[in-house]
Amino acid sequence: MIPLIAFEDVAKRFTLHLRGGLVLPVVDSVSLSVDPGECVVLGGPSGAGKSSLLRMASGNYRCDRGAIRVRDGDRVVDVATAPPREILDLRRRVIASVSQFLRVIPRVGARAVVEAAGREGGLAPQEAARRAAELLARLNLPERLWDLPPATFSGGEQQRVNIARGLVADKPLLLLDEPTASLDAQNRAVVVALIRERQAAGAGILGIFHDADVREAVATRIVDVTRFRAQAAA
Amino acid sequence: MSAGATCGPLLCVRGLTKRYGHRIGCADVAFDLDPGEVLAIVGESGSGKSTLLSLIARDLAPDAGTVRYRLRDGTLADLAALSEAERRHLMRTDWGFIRQDAAQGLRMGVSAGGNVGERLMGVGARHYGRIRSTAAEWLGKVEIAADRIDDPPKAFSGGMRQRLQIARNLVTGPRLVLMDEPTSGLDVSVQARLLDLIRRLVAELGLAVVIVTHDLAVARLLSHRMIVMRGGRVIESGLTDQVLDDPAEPYTQLLVASVLAA
Amino acid sequence: MSDEGHRGDARLPGHETDITPSPEPHARTEDLPAEPAPEPGTGYNFAYLDEGTKRMIRRAILKAIAIPGYQVPFASREMPMPYGWGTGGVQVTAAILGRSDVLKVIDQGSDDTTNAVSIRAFFARTAGVAVTTRTAEATVIQTRHRIPERPLAEGQVLVYQVPIPEPLRFLEPRETETRQLHALAEYGLMHVKLYEDIARHGHIATTYAYPVEVAGRYVMDPSPTPKFDNPKMDDCPALQLFGAGREKRIYAVPPHTRVRSLDFEDHPFRVQHFAEPCALCAARGVYLDEVLLDDAGRRMFVCSDTDHCEERRAAGHRGEGA
Incomplete structure (x- = not known):
C-alpha cells in the first residue's frame, strides 16, 4: 500500500542569522509514514520538533534534507522539493491542516470561512454550505455566531471554526496540531468522533494531541519524536 | 482559483534589469505568474520593488530582460515587441494597475461613474445608459453607495478612493492586476476592509496579481507566493507562509523579526 | 517649396509675391472707409509679418490641411496685441492674405465689436486689403466664436481664433499624454467629458467648443463656437483654418471634409x-x-x-x- 504521507530521512534545522548564525537543530533522520485509516500521533516533550514535522508536511517549513512524499491519487508529490503552486494545490485538495490557532481573515463570517474551504476542497457550493452548517452545529457553535467574523470569538469558538474548516472537505490527509487544546470535554468528544469517522472513511491522520484521553481514543500508533532528535551542529 | 497548469504561465519575467546611472534599480529579476496566482513583492523602500512593477507595466523601459504575457489567443507575447497601441490597449483592457496614490490612478475631477466608465468608453462603448449601469454595478461590488456615483473622488475618503480605483480597473475584466502598496497610508480598520475586498474579488474573478507591499501582513493575507527584494535583487522567494514562517536569508529573517505580528 | 506650390485645390489666397496675375480686386463695400495702403518704407512688411515667418506658417497650414484635424506646431510670433485677442488667427490670416483678398472679421457673429474692428483695421493698414462685412463678398473671414449663417462657398477661407486647441486638455493636463492619445486615436476620454455632462445635467450640456471627429480620425476642438455651428463645418465647401497663438498650434479642415460631433447612442448630438x-x-x-x-x-x-x-x-x- 502506498502511504498517504512518508517522511524519508528528513532533516531540519534553523539558522538564526540575527543571533550570529546560531544553528538550532530540530530533527534528523526522520522516517515515518501514515497509511490510509491510520492515526499516527506524534509524542515527545515540547520542543522535540512535533509541530515542525507537521509544518514540514504541509510545506509551511522547508526541509534541509530528505523527502516528504504525499500521495495525490495516482501520483506522489515530494513536498520538500515541489514548486509552490503544487504545494498550494495539495493544500486545496489533499492536505487538511488544523492548528491550534485560527488565522483570522477580517470581515468574513465563520460559516463563510468554512464554506469557502469546502468549495476549495472540491465540494459543490450547495454541498459545502450543507456540510459547513452540519459541522458547526455538531461542534456546538451557537448559530447566532455563524455569520459573524471569528475575530471576536473566544479561543474555543475560534478553534471549533478552525476544525470545521479543516474537516469540511473530504481530504485524504489530516495534519492536526493540538486541535482540542482549548475545548471542553463535550467538544473534545465531538472532535474525537469526527476524527474516527474520517479514519473509517480511509483518511490518514498525523497529529499532536496533548490531551491523554483524546490521544488514547484516536491513536492507532504513537511515534516518539525524541528518536529523531538531531545532534547539535559541530 | 484556477490551477492554470494546463495553459502555462500568464506572465513570464526574465532577467529584468534597470540601472539609474550607477545605482541599481532592479537586477536580473525573473519569475512566472500563473493565471489566478497572487505574487507579493516585499522589501523596504528603495529595494527596487516599485521599479520592478513599473518595468512590468512598461512605465519604465528595462536596460535588459523581457516581460512576456499570454494574450487571450494563447500566444506568449514579448511586451517590448508589441506596438505602443497594442500595449496600451492591453493595459486598459486585460491589465489593471492599482496605484498607491489614488490621484495617480484616478481622475480626481471626474465623477466616480465617469472614472469607472472611462475604460468602457476607451474600448468603444457609446451607450450612456449601459455605461452608467455597468459603472453602478461595479461601485456596488466595491461597496460604494449608489448615490455617490456622480461625486468626484476628491470628495471621497482614502479607502473609498482605493476601492474606486479597483472598480475602475476591473470593469473591463482584466486577467492581470498590478498593485503598488494599495493599502498603505490608510487607517488600520480601513485597510482591513480594503484587503478583504481585494481578497474576495481576486478569488471570485480568478485574477492574477502582482502586489508590491512593505507590509508582510498584507502579503500573508493576499498572496500565494512572495519575492523578497533587497538592493534591487531577489534574495528569497517561495510560498508566502513558508518565507514568512521559515525565512532562510538573513535579511528576510530581519524583515520578519521587525514586524509586530505578521 | 515654391510660392506656386501654395496654390492647390484648397485655395490659399494669393499673396504679394505671387508671380501669377491677380484676379480683379473685389469691390469694396461702401460703408467702410478705405484704409490707406502701407507705403514702402513705413517699416511694416505686407500684412505685418516678414516673408520668412509667413512661409513658415504656410508650411504649417499645408501640413494641417494634409492631416485634417491634427494640431501642427508652429513658431507663433509676438503680435502687436495681447494673447486672447486672436493672435493665432491673425498670424494665419497674415500668412494667407494676398493683395486681392477681401477680408471680413467677426467676433461673436458681429462685425463691429472692438476685437473685429481692430483686427480689420490692422490688416487694412498693414496689408491694404479690401475689407467688408458681407459674408458673400469676403474671400477670407477671420472669426471668433461663430460661423456665418450664410453657407460658405468654395474659394472662401474661414480662419478661427483658437484659445485652447487641445480638446483633451481639461481631462488630461499632460501634453505628452494628450499627444499620445491623438497619435493612437484613443479618444475614450472625450466621451468621459460628455458622460460627465449627462451625469451632471441630464443631457450633453457642452454648448460650445463641442468636440468633433474630423475625417474619421482626429478629434478636434472647433474653438469656442456654439455647437449650433458644428453642422456647418461638415462637408463645408470653404477651407477652415484654426490658429492658436499662445499655444502655437495650427489645424485645419479641408473643403468637403466629414466633421462629426461626438455623442452617445442614447444621447445623440443636437443643436440648440x-x-x-x-x-x-x-x-x-x-x-x-x-x-x-x-x-x-x-x-x-x-x-x-x-x-x-x-x-x-x-x-x-x-x-x-x-
Missing part, C-alpha cells in the same frame, strides 16, 4: 433650438443672442450674425421688435 425668431429680421433656424433692453429686464433675441440680419432686413424681412 430657439423658440422665437429673430426680433429684428424674423429669421428662424439661426443662432440668436439675448439682448437686454433696459434695467427692468426686458430683453429680445436677435441674430448673432449681424450681416445676415442686415441682409434680411434689407430684403424686407421684419421681426416683432424691429
Whole structure:
C-alpha cells in the first residue's frame, strides 16, 4: 500500500542569522509514514520538533534534507522539493491542516470561512454550505455566531471554526496540531468522533494531541519524536 | 482559483534589469505568474520593488530582460515587441494597475461613474445608459453607495478612493492586476476592509496579481507566493507562509523579526 | 517649396509675391472707409509679418490641411496685441492674405465689436486689403466664436481664433499624454467629458467648443463656437483654418471634409433650438443672442450674425421688435 504521507530521512534545522548564525537543530533522520485509516500521533516533550514535522508536511517549513512524499491519487508529490503552486494545490485538495490557532481573515463570517474551504476542497457550493452548517452545529457553535467574523470569538469558538474548516472537505490527509487544546470535554468528544469517522472513511491522520484521553481514543500508533532528535551542529 | 497548469504561465519575467546611472534599480529579476496566482513583492523602500512593477507595466523601459504575457489567443507575447497601441490597449483592457496614490490612478475631477466608465468608453462603448449601469454595478461590488456615483473622488475618503480605483480597473475584466502598496497610508480598520475586498474579488474573478507591499501582513493575507527584494535583487522567494514562517536569508529573517505580528 | 506650390485645390489666397496675375480686386463695400495702403518704407512688411515667418506658417497650414484635424506646431510670433485677442488667427490670416483678398472679421457673429474692428483695421493698414462685412463678398473671414449663417462657398477661407486647441486638455493636463492619445486615436476620454455632462445635467450640456471627429480620425476642438455651428463645418465647401497663438498650434479642415460631433447612442448630438425668431429680421433656424433692453429686464433675441440680419432686413424681412 502506498502511504498517504512518508517522511524519508528528513532533516531540519534553523539558522538564526540575527543571533550570529546560531544553528538550532530540530530533527534528523526522520522516517515515518501514515497509511490510509491510520492515526499516527506524534509524542515527545515540547520542543522535540512535533509541530515542525507537521509544518514540514504541509510545506509551511522547508526541509534541509530528505523527502516528504504525499500521495495525490495516482501520483506522489515530494513536498520538500515541489514548486509552490503544487504545494498550494495539495493544500486545496489533499492536505487538511488544523492548528491550534485560527488565522483570522477580517470581515468574513465563520460559516463563510468554512464554506469557502469546502468549495476549495472540491465540494459543490450547495454541498459545502450543507456540510459547513452540519459541522458547526455538531461542534456546538451557537448559530447566532455563524455569520459573524471569528475575530471576536473566544479561543474555543475560534478553534471549533478552525476544525470545521479543516474537516469540511473530504481530504485524504489530516495534519492536526493540538486541535482540542482549548475545548471542553463535550467538544473534545465531538472532535474525537469526527476524527474516527474520517479514519473509517480511509483518511490518514498525523497529529499532536496533548490531551491523554483524546490521544488514547484516536491513536492507532504513537511515534516518539525524541528518536529523531538531531545532534547539535559541530 | 484556477490551477492554470494546463495553459502555462500568464506572465513570464526574465532577467529584468534597470540601472539609474550607477545605482541599481532592479537586477536580473525573473519569475512566472500563473493565471489566478497572487505574487507579493516585499522589501523596504528603495529595494527596487516599485521599479520592478513599473518595468512590468512598461512605465519604465528595462536596460535588459523581457516581460512576456499570454494574450487571450494563447500566444506568449514579448511586451517590448508589441506596438505602443497594442500595449496600451492591453493595459486598459486585460491589465489593471492599482496605484498607491489614488490621484495617480484616478481622475480626481471626474465623477466616480465617469472614472469607472472611462475604460468602457476607451474600448468603444457609446451607450450612456449601459455605461452608467455597468459603472453602478461595479461601485456596488466595491461597496460604494449608489448615490455617490456622480461625486468626484476628491470628495471621497482614502479607502473609498482605493476601492474606486479597483472598480475602475476591473470593469473591463482584466486577467492581470498590478498593485503598488494599495493599502498603505490608510487607517488600520480601513485597510482591513480594503484587503478583504481585494481578497474576495481576486478569488471570485480568478485574477492574477502582482502586489508590491512593505507590509508582510498584507502579503500573508493576499498572496500565494512572495519575492523578497533587497538592493534591487531577489534574495528569497517561495510560498508566502513558508518565507514568512521559515525565512532562510538573513535579511528576510530581519524583515520578519521587525514586524509586530505578521 | 515654391510660392506656386501654395496654390492647390484648397485655395490659399494669393499673396504679394505671387508671380501669377491677380484676379480683379473685389469691390469694396461702401460703408467702410478705405484704409490707406502701407507705403514702402513705413517699416511694416505686407500684412505685418516678414516673408520668412509667413512661409513658415504656410508650411504649417499645408501640413494641417494634409492631416485634417491634427494640431501642427508652429513658431507663433509676438503680435502687436495681447494673447486672447486672436493672435493665432491673425498670424494665419497674415500668412494667407494676398493683395486681392477681401477680408471680413467677426467676433461673436458681429462685425463691429472692438476685437473685429481692430483686427480689420490692422490688416487694412498693414496689408491694404479690401475689407467688408458681407459674408458673400469676403474671400477670407477671420472669426471668433461663430460661423456665418450664410453657407460658405468654395474659394472662401474661414480662419478661427483658437484659445485652447487641445480638446483633451481639461481631462488630461499632460501634453505628452494628450499627444499620445491623438497619435493612437484613443479618444475614450472625450466621451468621459460628455458622460460627465449627462451625469451632471441630464443631457450633453457642452454648448460650445463641442468636440468633433474630423475625417474619421482626429478629434478636434472647433474653438469656442456654439455647437449650433458644428453642422456647418461638415462637408463645408470653404477651407477652415484654426490658429492658436499662445499655444502655437495650427489645424485645419479641408473643403468637403466629414466633421462629426461626438455623442452617445442614447444621447445623440443636437443643436440648440430657439423658440422665437429673430426680433429684428424674423429669421428662424439661426443662432440668436439675448439682448437686454433696459434695467427692468426686458430683453429680445436677435441674430448673432449681424450681416445676415442686415441682409434680411434689407430684403424686407421684419421681426416683432424691429
